[in-house]
Amino acid sequence: MTAFDTMKWYYGERCLAIKEWKEKGGKVLGYLCNNTPEEIIYAAGFLPIRLTGDPLVKTTIGDQYMEDHFCPFVRSIFDLTLRGVFNYFDAIVIPHACDAIIRMAKYLVTVKELDDIKFPDMYWIDMPHSRTLKDYEYYLGRVIDFRTKMEKLAGEKISDSALWKAIEAYNKGRTLLQEIVRFRWDEPHKISGTEALQIIGSGLFMPRHEHNKLLEEFLQEELINFPTKSGVRVFVSGSCMDSTALTELIESCGAIVVGDDTCMSDRYAETMIDLVADPIEAITRRYLFKSPCPRVVSMKERINYFKERLQKVKPQAVIFYFLRWCDTNMWDYVSLVGEVKKLGIPYYYCDMQEYHLANPESLRTRFEALIESAGGAK
Amino acid sequence: MTTKEREGVVGWQGDKSVKLLKCSTESTGTMKQYYKELHEAKERGEPVIWTSTFEPQEIFRAMGLNLFFMVHYSALCAAKQMSRRYLDNLQKRGWSRDICRYCGQRLGCLLDEHPEDAPWGGPPQPDLIVRSSVDDLQSKIEELMAEQMKCPIYIMDRTWPIRTSKGAWHVLDVPDYRIEYIVKQYRELIGLLEFMFHKTLDMEKLKEAVRNSVEIYRLWWEVGQLRKTVPAPITSSDHWPNIIPLQFFRGTKKGVDMVRRYHDEVKERVDKGLAAVPNERIRLMWPGAPPWFTAGFFNAFEEKYGAVFVWEVYGYHFQEWFHKVDAEKPMEALAKLYGIYSEEIMNAPSSVEVMVEHAQEYSVDGVILLLVESCKAYSNSILLSQRALSKAGIPSMILRQDIVDIRDWDDHRVKAQVSAFIETLDPERRLKRR
Numbered sequence: 001m002t003a004f005d006t007m008k009w010y011y012g013e014r015c016l017a018i019k020e021w022k023e024k025g026g027k028v029l030g031y032l033c034n035n036t037p038e039e040i041i042y043a044a045g046f047l048p049i050r051l052t053g054d055p056l057v058k059t060t061i062g063d064q065y066m067e068d069h070f071c072p073f074v075r076s077i078f079d080l081t082l083r084g085v086f087n088y089f090d091a092i093v094i095p096h097a098c099d100a101i102i103r104m105a106k107y108l109v110t111v112k113e114l115d116d117i118k119f120p121d122m123y124w125i126d127m128p129h130s131r132t133l134k135d136y137e138y139y140l141g142r143v144i145d146f147r148t149k150m151e152k153l154a155g156e157k158i159s160d161s162a163l164w165k166a167i168e169a170y171n172k173g174r175t176l177l178q179e180i181v182r183f184r185w186d187e188p189h190k191i192s193g194t195e196a197l198q199i200i201g202s203g204l205f206m207p208r209h210e211h212n213k214l215l216e217e218f219l220q221e222e223l224i225n226f227p228t229k230s231g232v233r234v235f236v237s238g239s240c241m242d243s244t245a246l247t248e249l250i251e252s253c254g255a256i257v258v259g260d261d262t263c264m265s266d267r268y269a270e271t272m273i274d275l276v277a278d279p280i281e282a283i284t285r286r287y288l289f290k291s292p293c294p295r296v297v298s299m300k301e302r303i304n305y306f307k308e309r310l311q312k313v314k315p316q317a318v319i320f321y322f323l324r325w326c327d328t329n330m331w332d333y334v335s336l337v338g339e340v341k342k343l344g345i346p347y348y349y350c351d352m353q354e355y356h357l358a359n360p361e362s363l364r365t366r367f368e369a370l371i372e373s374a375g376g377a378k
Numbered sequence: 379m380t381t382k383e384r385e386g387v388v389g390w391q392g393d394k395s396v397k398l399l400k401c402s403t404e405s406t407g408t409m410k411q412y413y414k415e416l417h418e419a420k421e422r423g424e425p426v427i428w429t430s431t432f433e434p435q436e437i438f439r440a441m442g443l444n445l446f447f448m449v450h451y452s453a454l455c456a457a458k459q460m461s462r463r464y465l466d467n468l469q470k471r472g473w474s475r476d477i478c479r480y481c482g483q484r485l486g487c488l489l490d491e492h493p494e495d496a497p498w499g500g501p502p503q504p505d506l507i508v509r510s511s512v513d514d515l516q517s518k519i520e521e522l523m524a525e526q527m528k529c530p531i532y533i534m535d536r537t538w539p540i541r542t543s544k545g546a547w548h549v550l551d552v553p554d555y556r557i558e559y560i561v562k563q564y565r566e567l568i569g570l571l572e573f574m575f576h577k578t579l580d581m582e583k584l585k586e587a588v589r590n591s592v593e594i595y596r597l598w599w600e601v602g603q604l605r606k607t608v609p610a611p612i613t614s615s616d617h618w619p620n621i622i623p624l625q626f627f628r629g630t631k632k633g634v635d636m637v638r639r640y641h642d643e644v645k646e647r648v649d650k651g652l653a654a655v656p657n658e659r660i661r662l663m664w665p666g667a668p669p670w671f672t673a674g675f676f677n678a679f680e681e682k683y684g685a686v687f688v689w690e691v692y693g694y695h696f697q698e699w700f701h702k703v704d705a706e707k708p709m710e711a712l713a714k715l716y717g718i719y720s721e722e723i724m725n726a727p728s729s730v731e732v733m734v735e736h737a738q739e740y741s742v743d744g745v746i747l748l749l750v751e752s753c754k755a756y757s758n759s760i761l762l763s764q765r766a767l768s769k770a771g772i773p774s775m776i777l778r779q780d781i782v783d784i785r786d787w788d789d790h791r792v793k794a795q796v797s798a799f800i801e802t803l804d805p806e807r808r809l810k811r812r
Contacts, residue, residue: 065761069751096538099514099754103725109541110727110762114769128535129511134566135535138559295514297533299521327478327754331518334472351474 001218004195010187010204014052015115017094017206018088021047027090028371030120032077032104034263034293035095035127037283040274042208043158043166044150050204050264051092052242053077055084055356065111066103071325072355073240074100081108081119089120091105091153096127098295123149129297131288139189139351140284163279168274169208176215177269184258184266185313188228193236193247193257201242201264210329217345231256234375235315237306237336239323245357246321254377259313267291294328303335309342317374318347319367323355346373381601390789391459393674395615398647398654401639405619408636409626413498419444425505427577428523432510433534434564434712436587436629441577446501447626448520452484456670456782457495464490465783478752479783480667481519506574507531508567512720513755534563538721547728550699550714560717561709569654581708587629588705588712597622597637598699604644605688606740608677609653610661611644614676614687616654618668621692659684660803661741665733665763666691666748667756671784678793683800689740693754695723726759730766737772738811743803745774746796750764750781771811775799 010016018028029041030051041048053076059066062079080086094105111117126142128135141232151158180199183191193201199218202212204213232255236246240263247257260266271290276282292301299354318340323328330351340347348370350363357363371377397403420426428446429435438445455461464486469475471489473482484501493500504527509520517533526533537556546552568579601620604611620640627633647654660679664687669675679685703711712732723726737745745767750757760776767774777795780786 065765067749067757067760069749069757070754102538103754103758105540106726107759107762110730110759113727114730114762114765122540124540126538129514129517130533130535134559134562137562138535138537138555141555155700297511297521297535298519299518325476325751327752328514328518330474330477331515331522333474335522337472 002222003214004199004222007211007218008198010206011198011202014049014205015088017047017210018049021207022088028088029091029093030086031089031093032101033095033097033288034268035097035289036093036125037146037287038208039163039166039170040143040150040158040285041093042145042169043162044154045162046090046150046154047207048093049089050242051077051086053355054080054243055243055354057083066107067183069325070103071100071239071323073242073323074104076099076355078104078107082111082117084119086120087118091121092119092121093123093125095125095295100325127288129295131296131301132133134217136284136288137171139288140281143280143284143287160279163283164324165370166208167273167275167279167282169212173208173212173215174269174272175218176212179219180215181259183223183268187232189256189258190228192229192251193234193260194244194251196257197241197244197247197265200266200268204264204268229256231373232374233258233314233316234371235310235313235318236260236262236319236321238262238321238329239326239353243323245360249357249360250319250364251366253364253371255317255371258315259309261309263293264306266309267293294326294332299332300336302332306336307339310339310345311339313346316376317370318345319370320347320349320351321353322324322351324352326351346370356360392457392672392784393544393678393789395618395673396677397615397619398612399616399620399640399643401636401643402616402619405622405636409622410498411627416444416446417499417502420502426502428501428504428507428520430509430516430534431625432512432716433508434567434716435626436536436584436591436708436712437564437568437571437579438508439629440583440587441571441575441579443571443575443577445626446504448481448484448501448523450622450626451497451501451669452480452782454793455483455487456784457673459671459784460487460495460497461671461782463787465785476752478515478519479780480750480753480756481516481722482752483782484564485519485523485526488523503527504529506571508536510535510716511536513645516755530574532567534560534567534717536560536721539720541727542722544727545731547697547719547723547732550698550719552714552718556718557710560713563717564709564712565721567590584708585705587702588708590630590634591715592701592703592705592711593634594624594628594637595696597634597641598696599698599701601637601641601644602696604641604648607648608661608741609655609658610686610688611647611652611654613654613680614664614668614690615673616644617687617690617692618673618676624692624696649730655680655684655686657684658686659807660743660800661685661807661808662687662800663689663733663737663740663742663745664691664748665689665745666750667781669779669781669787671782671787672789675792679796679800683797685800689736689742690752695720697723724755724758726762729759733763734766734772738770741808742772743808745772745798745803747774747776748781748800749776749778751778752780771807773799773803773807 028047038048059079234255273286464483467486511517537782623633623636
């Protein structure tokens with residue numbers, strides 16, 4: 001099996017690495033969102049695995065507790081947690097991300113008390129929206145606290161050298177992933193948007209060292225032989241993409257998704273950890289000051305980031321794809337589209353989308369029209 | 379287009395409420411006068427700060443700064459039937475119809491082509507906007523407003539615990555690091571205000587402002603105790619106008635006087651055994667903000683069903699410990715009052731606990747849980763609350779409606795839904811529960 005095929009396999013079979021790690025006697029922690037400092041979990045000897053939902057499972061259990069005016073991606077994870085799907089995790093970690101994720105954490109605690117539903121122990125990490133010195137100092141305290149909690153769970157201290165080793169592994173991963181991201185921009189295009197999601201995303205479902213090896217093998221030996229792709233260069237902006245359904249649809253319309261600003265793709269690869277004196281300070285700096293997601297204050301930081309991404313990626317068309325009640329993105333939209341208009345790039349906006357790709361043929365018609373307006377396939 | 383149409387005032391314009399207290403009928407006039415004075419202050423060249431209710435108003439008051447309350451203006455725009463037009467302004471510019479409407483409509487107001495139509499002279503030009511990130515969105519909306527008004531903005535952050543402790547809303551038991559973070563931001567804010575407006579904060583004045591607020595909260599809490607009386611001395615129609623001093627005159631002597639009048643009038647009714655609804659039969663809870671565009675909604679079920687609303691949002695936000703904070707340590711007191719508490723009380727599991735406990739204490743027959751899709755800050759834990767209430771034997775219904783957007787309000791349908799719910803309620807059940 002090639003390195004790419006292996007990554008694709010792990011991306012699809014998200015429990016694979018968990019089984020392997022557990023067979024060796026290790027503990028596995030499920031976590032949400034790019035705001036979880038994976039390095040600390042990894043340094044504690046645990047395997048961090050990203051929690052994702054399942055668009056094919058109806059959220060019938062979760063719907064008894066969580067209202068449908070919350071993001072369907074979060075509702076799916078909430079539902080799976082209550083179904084016991086994540087009970088093979090030794091614990092789950094939820095960071096302060098968006099309003100829906102906060103509610104998921106608070107609801108889980110309440111459901112446990114109300115109806116005694118069992119799910120793994122939950123660890124919460126608070127994180128400010130703002131990114132000034134006072135916020136850094138507050139967040140540093142929360143990261144130190146998280147280290148202590150992980151030490152307690154591990155039953156031993158997490159040494160600074162273990163943290164540095166984890167930082168080294170994750171930084172190496174980021175360097176390699178950034179190469180993948182850059183290959184997406186460059187012509188001739190070797191990596192499609194769908195492949196990029198599989199390559200980057202697979203790292204969230206397997207040990208970092210192993211993923212790094214696969215990335216190296218892929219970049220050094222396989223990429224050169226990858227078939228060249230052509231199509232209208234599309235940039236996707238929006239909510240979390242934890243499957244390839246959207247990129248596959250877009251790319252089937254004569255386009256290639258050359259970049260995005262989503263958290264399980266390009267944005268995950270960004271922002272290295274600076275090697276400052278203390279590893280916890282280094283981790284805190286990275287996670288607080290990393291590429292901004294839509295929940296960050298100030299909003300201008302996100303808009304500037306989006307602008308820079310457009311300048312780098314140079315797309316011919318932009319698709320805004322927001323899940324239902326992804327309020328942060330919906331509020332940013334007018335500013336974001338303003339930047340797209342300034343560049344004279346055609347765009348298409350779909351908000352209030354279901355978690356599963358509902359009505360794909362209707363979207364296909366619109367994407368085809370967009371791609372045609374950008375000079376692409378007819 | 380007629381003037382009325384341009385103002386967004388078309389079709390049904392809401393029901394008028396029936397108020398029993400003198401202070402209730404006067405509160406609108408007081409607020410209108412406040413706006414007039416605010417505009418006059420602006421004209422004199424005095425600075426005006428836009429802020430809201432999760433911010434330490436006492437600091438501004440102690441520094442003699444003029445305050446414009448964005449959240450009040452949202453309610454006012456809705457009451458004046460302007461929300462339709464202001465929300466349409468947002469949609470015309472590309473924002474989704476499903477964005478937060480309560481907070482969003484005031485941006486729609488600022489984007490309007492005819493500012494002269496804005497209620498009560500419109501918002502005066504701000505010199506600074508100060509906002510606390512109660513959720514992901516409010517700071518974004520305020521950033522957009524600051525951009526529109528070409529003024530600086532200072533955004534404060536908050537601390538989010540998941541579960542402090544069971545019954546955490548009864549006693550504020552939070553770790554010091556949370557207080558310290560909030561106090562640090564308040565100090566930064568004070569530095570900014572001193573620098574921008576060439577004023578120095580007098581700590582004694584700040585203590586006095588906190589003492590005033592403590593007295594406001596004490597009186598408010600006592601009104602809450604009086605409202606447990608059966609039959610109810612007042613209805614929600616007298617509650618809503620009286621949140622004005624509680625929310626917008628904190629830290630001031632005027633605020634204390636206003637809440638005292640409210641307290642005294644309610645107490646007098648209790649002492650005299652006066653019932654707000656003579657045929658009181660059903661007692662209801664409304665744990666949400668009201669539909670601001672139809673103040674009379676809460677009186678609609680009195681005559682036919684003897685149904686009275688005895689408990690609302692703001693009834694439970696201000697717990698007994700609020701008037702026991704130490705005014706001699708004003709910064710810490712303010713952090714406790716405004717920087718930390720809402721994350722507990724406005725969310726599960728605390729909001730669920732308080733609802734069940736208060737439904738019992740206020741001898742409630744049924745609870746109407748308002749689900750405002752576009753507002754996650756106020757509309758969360760609805761299903762959890764319903765489940766907990768059900769376990770405690772207290773019936774509830776979910777009403778899916780917006781509080782400012784009249785576009786989706788079908789008055790007959792909403793009243794029919796609530797009536798159908800009331801018809802299922804049996805006061806005997808409440809008595810057995812007790």
